Amino acid sequence: MIKNTPSGIAHVAIPTDDPELTVSFYENLGFNRLVDHGVRGMLQCQTCVIEYYPRRQEEKPAGCIDHIALTCEHLDEAYEEILAQGHQIITNGIESNEMFAPRTNRFFLFKGPNGEKIEFCKIDE
Template sequence: MKNTPVGLAHVAIPAGNFTETVDFYKDLGFNPVVMHEFSCILNNGNCYLEIYRRRTDEKQAGAIDHIALQSNDIDAAYEEIVDLGYTVVTDGIESNEMFAPRSNRFFIFLGPNNERIEFAQVK
């Protein structure tokens, strides 16, 4: 792949008990970067976690929802993933402005085991 990822953007974890989960990762040295009533981005060094309130139709609490890889050129990466025939599960490239100041453009596709992989380009 020409437009390879340049690093890990974040790991998303659905939480059965949102407050307890956020507090647990805070105790491990993670600091909240962005906090909403239903989701939180935490940081420790160059590692980011996205903790969100689990919805009943989603995976069990604690299961990793997706792995997000950082991209320097999201448009080229998207074209290449589509050309390679991978299944994109988002509506093309989407934008997530609610996590400002870490707003990003992203898309999610399926890996060979139906794992969800996100490519994200942070503004």
């Protein structure tokens, strides 16, 4: 078992063909816009966060969960542990994006035993 375990679910990611409909649907369920980049963003209702983004036709069916993101305080150490256990890393190492700009979102993804994608992530201050 790894030492640098996740501390909670960061978000669940859902590809969509209709971002406006997706946002409207989840707002009706009580979610608010946490991050809004037009066709992609994040919605939050209390501790539950949903990421939505345009579906890539050849890769993902719309509406299906794409990955489960787990927060991890010691991301670099966890990456080394996951790598050492032989899990299939499906990102280019630890990557980053500006989803929460000006803070940086650092993450890596690997495959679970059923083909599911697991993301470990940390938002740097």
